Amino acid sequence: MKNYATIVLANQEISPSIFRMRILAPGFAAAAQPGQFVMLRPALALPTMLRRPFGVFRTGCLPPECDGLPPREYMEILYKVVGQGTKILSELHQGDRIELLGPLGRGFDLGPPGQEKILVGGGIGLVPLFMLGEALVAQGSRVRLLMGGRTRDDILAVTEFERSGVETYVSTDDGSLGEAGFVTKVLERKLSKYPQAEVFACGPTPMLTAVAAICAARQVNLQVSLEAHMACGVGACLGCVVKGAGHSESTPRYLCTCKAGPVFQASDLDWGKATAEAAINCGGGCK
Amino acid sequence: MNSIRPSLAVEVAGLKLKNPVMPASGTFGYGEEYAPYLDLNRLGAIVTKGLSRNPKAGNPTPRIAETTSGMLNAIGLQNVGIDAFIAGKVPYYRGLQTPVIANFFGNTLEEYGEVARKLNDVPEVTAVELNISCPNVKQGGIVFGTEASAASQVVTLVRQALNKPLIVKLTPNVTDITVIARAVEEAGADAISCINTITGMAIDVRTRKPKIANRTGGLSGPAIRPVAVRMTHQVVQAVKIPVIGIGGITCAEDALEFLIVGAKAVQVGTANFIDPQAMLAIIAGLEQFLVAEGLSDINQVIGSLKI
Numbered sequence: 001m002k003n004y005a006t007i008v009l010a011n012q013e014i015s016p017s018i019f020r021m022r023i024l025a026p027g028f029a030a031a032a033q034p035g036q037f038v039m040l041r042p043a044l045a046l047p048t049m050l051r052r053p054f055g056v057f058r059t060g061c062l063p064p065e066c067d068g069l070p071p072r073e074y075m076e077i078l079y080k081v082v083g084q085g086t087k088i089l090s091e092l093h094q095g096d097r098i099e100l101l102g103p104l105g106r107g108f109d110l111g112p113p114g115q116e117k118i119l120v121g122g123g124i125g126l127v128p129l130f131m132l133g134e135a136l137v138a139q140g141s142r143v144r145l146l147m148g149g150r151t152r153d154d155i156l157a158v159t160e161f162e163r164s165g166v167e168t169y170v171s172t173d174d175g176s177l178g179e180a181g182f183v184t185k186v187l188e189r190k191l192s193k194y195p196q197a198e199v200f201a202c203g204p205t206p207m208l209t210a211v212a213a214i215c216a217a218r219q220v221n222l223q224v225s226l227e228a229h230m231a232c233g234v235g236a237c238l239g240c241v242v243k244g245a246g247h248s249e250s251t252p253r254y255l256c257t258c259k260a261g262p263v264f265q266a267s268d269l270d271w272g273k274a275t276a277e278a279a280i281n282c283g284g285g286c287k
Numbered sequence: 288m289n290s291i292r293p294s295l296a297v298e299v300a301g302l303k304l305k306n307p308v309m310p311a312s313g314t315f316g317y318g319e320e321y322a323p324y325l326d327l328n329r330l331g332a333i334v335t336k337g338l339s340r341n342p343k344a345g346n347p348t349p350r351i352a353e354t355t356s357g358m359l360n361a362i363g364l365q366n367v368g369i370d371a372f373i374a375g376k377v378p379y380y381r382g383l384q385t386p387v388i389a390n391f392f393g394n395t396l397e398e399y400g401e402v403a404r405k406l407n408d409v410p411e412v413t414a415v416e417l418n419i420s421c422p423n424v425k426q427g428g429i430v431f432g433t434e435a436s437a438a439s440q441v442v443t444l445v446r447q448a449l450n451k452p453l454i455v456k457l458t459p460n461v462t463d464i465t466v467i468a469r470a471v472e473e474a475g476a477d478a479i480s481c482i483n484t485i486t487g488m489a490i491d492v493r494t495r496k497p498k499i500a501n502r503t504g505g506l507s508g509p510a511i512r513p514v515a516v517r518m519t520h521q522v523v524q525a526v527k528i529p530v531i532g533i534g535g536i537t538c539a540e541d542a543l544e545f546l547i548v549g550a551k552a553v554q555v556g557t558a559n560f561i562d563p564q565a566m567l568a569i570i571a572g573l574e575q576f577l578v579a580e581g582l583s584d585i586n587q588v589i590g591s592l593k594i
C-alpha cells in the first residue's frame with residue numbers, strides 16, 4: 001500500500017446523486033487485490049470557520065459584455081496571505097462560492113471640504129484610502145497620499161491612486177522605491193509645509209503609533225483605521241475591542257473596532273505611554 | 288401530499304415558543320445587533336448577553352482565537368450592567384413578538400439576588416437564564432456551577448427573589464454534570480440549559496504566548512458538539528425539568544441531535560458569527576425534516592432517541 005498525494009482526474013454524476021470518480025494512482029493496479037478498499041480524503045486545508053475582515057478597496061460595475069449579461073456591480077479587496085484563512089481565499093477560482101457580509105463599521109469622516117488632506121498608508125493599510133481619496137477629491141480637497149512600505153513590493157496600486165486624482169509620495173524602508181526611509185519622515189515634512197492639514201492613516205500599529213505622536217505634537221486632527229481580531233463584525237461578540245482614551249486598569253474603557261470603528265478619531269484612543277517616544281525611536285517603520 | 292405545515296411550537300419552563308431555536312447568550316449581543324440580518328420575530332426567543340449588577344469592562348485583548356472547528360473566547364463578560372440594560376436596551380424589545388430571555392451572572396450571592404429583583408420589574412423580559420459559570424469572589428473564587436452546594440445556594444436565592452421562569456445554565460467543566468443538574472432542579476430551577484463553553488487553551492508557537500490574553504478561554508463551536516450532546520443526554524436522563532441543548536449547532540441536523548436526546552429547545556452560538564442567518568436556516572431545516580419524516584409536530588422528535 002501507498003499513501004498517495006494525488007489528483008482527481010474525473011468526477012461525474014452518472015445517475016442522480018451517484019458519482020464516479022477517477023483518481024490518478026501510479027502503481028496501484030499491480031498491488032490491488034480484489035475486495036480491497038481505499039481510504040480517501042480531499043487534500044484541502046481544513047476550512048477555517050470564522051469570517052475574515054477585509055477593508056473595501058473599491059467598487060465598480062462590469063458593463064454588459066458580449067455575454068449579454070446585465071451590468072454587474074462588484075467590490076474589490078486587496079489582501080495579503082498571512083495565514084490559513086487568507087491562503088484558502090487565495091486558492092479560490094472564478095465561479096467558486098464566497099459569502100460576504102457588509103459593508104460594516106464606521107468609516108472616515110471627510111471633514112470640511114476644500115482643505116489640505118494628507119493620507120498615510122503603510123503596506124496593505126493603503127486599502128481603505130482609495131475610496132477615501134476619491135471622496136476627498138470629489139469634495140474639492142487637495143489630497144496627498146504618503147505610501148510607505150518596507151520594500152517596493154509593499155507599494156500597491158500607485159497608478160490607480162494617481163488616476164483618482166490624489167498626489168502620491170512613495171517611501172520605502174530599504175529605498176527600493178521612492179524615498180528611502182520611514183513614511184513618517186515624509187509626513188513630518190508635509191506637515192511643516194501644511195500645518196492646517198487633516199491626516200488619515202492606516203497601517204501597522206508601530207506606524208500608526210508614530211503618526212499619532214506626530215499629529216498630537218502638532219495638534220493636527222487625525223483619523224486612523226485599526227485592525228482587530230473579529231468573530232462577528234456586527235458588535236455582538238465583543239471580541240474586537242481596543243482601549244479607548246482614558247482607559248486604565250481600574251477604569252477600563254473598551255471600544256468595539258467593528259462598530260465604533262474601524263476608523264477612530266486618534267484622540268478617542270488610548271495610545272499607551274509609548275506614544276511620545278514612538279516617533280523618535282521607531283520612526284514608525286512599517287514592520 | 289399533506290399541505291399542512293408541521294408545528295415547531297414547544298413549551299419550556301412555561302414559555303410558549305413558536306419554534307425551539309434561540310441564540311446562545313453572548314453570541315447575539317442584545318438582539319438588536321442582528322436585526323438588520325434576520326427578523327428577530329422568527330426566532331423561538333431572544334437571549335441577551337450576560338448581564339451583571341455593575342457594568343463590566345471585560346478582559347484585555349486578544350480575546351478570541353479560532354481553533355480547529357471552534358473558537359476560544361475570553362471576553363470577560365463585558366456588559367453594560369443591569370441598569371443601563373433596562374434603560375437603554377429594553378425599550379427596543381417592546382415591539383417584538385418573541386420572548387426575551389435575560390442571561391445574567393454575579394460574583395457574589397448578593398449580586399445575583401439584586402439583579403434578579405431588578406429583572407422582576409421589567410415586563411419586556413419574559414424569563415431569565417442564570418449563568419452559574421462564574422467564580423464566587425467571596426468564597427475563594429470557586430465557580431458556583433462546579434459544586435452542587437454552591438449551585439444549589441445561588442439557585443435557591445434567585446428562585447426566592449424572582450417571579451419569572453428560571454432557566455439555569457450549566458458549565459461542562461465538572462466531573463459529573465448530573466450532580467449539578469439535580470442540585471439546581473431541587474433548588475427550584477424551571478429548566479436547565481447546557482452547555483456553556485469548555486475551558487481551553489491555544490498557543491502561538493512562534494511567540495510562545497497563549498493566543499488569548501487571558502491565557503485560557505472558553506471553547507465553543509462544532510468542536511464541542513459531541514460533548515454537548517452527551518451532556519444534554521445525561522442531564523435529560525437525570526432531571527424532570529425541561530432541558531435546552533447548546534453547543535456547536537450549525538445546521539438543522541445538529542439541532543436535531545439535541546432534540547432527539549430529549550432537549551426541548553436549542554441555542555445557537557458561534558454559528559451566528561459564521562452565518563448571521565444560521566438560525567433561520569436551522570428553523571427551515573427542522574420543518575423540512577418533519578415533512579420528510581411524515582411528522583406533524585416537533586414534539587414527536589423530542590426524546591425519540593432509540594437505544
Ligand SMILES: Cc1cc2nc3c(=O)[nH]c(=O)nc-3n(C[C@H](O)[C@H](O)[C@H](O)COP(=O)(O)OP(=O)(O)OC[C@H]3O[C@@H](n4cnc5c(N)ncnc54)[C@H](O)[C@@H]3O)c2cc1C
Binds near residue numbers: 077085127
Ligand atoms: C477592519 C479590518 C480591515 C482589514 N483589511 C485588510 C485588507 O484590506 N487587506 C488585508 O490583507 N488584510 C486586512 N485585514 C487583516 C486581515 O483580516 C487578516 O490578515 C486576516 O484575518 C488573517 O487571516 P488568516 O486566517 O490568514 O491569518 P491567521 O493569522 O491564521 O488568523 C488567525 C486568526 O487571527 C485573525 N487575524 C490575524 N491577523 C489579523 C489582523 N491583522 N487583523 C484582524 N484579524 C487578524 C484572523 O481573522 C483569524 O481569526 C483587516 C482587518 C480588519 C480588522
Ligand SMILES: Cc1cc2nc3c(=O)[nH]c(=O)nc-3n(C[C@H](O)[C@H](O)[C@H](O)COP(=O)(O)O)c2cc1C
Binds near residue numbers: 237238507509533535
Ligand atoms: C463570544 C462568546 C461570548 C459568550 N458569552 C456568554 C455569556 O455572556 N453568558 C453565557 O452564559 N454564555 C456565554 N457564551 C457561551 C454561549 O452562550 C454557548 O454556551 C457556547 O458558546 C456554546 O455554544 P456554541 O458552540 O453554539 O457557540 C459565550 C460564547 C461566546 C463564543
Ligand code: FES
Binds near residue numbers: 231234241257259
Ligand atoms: S467583531 Fe464581534 S463585536 Fe466586533
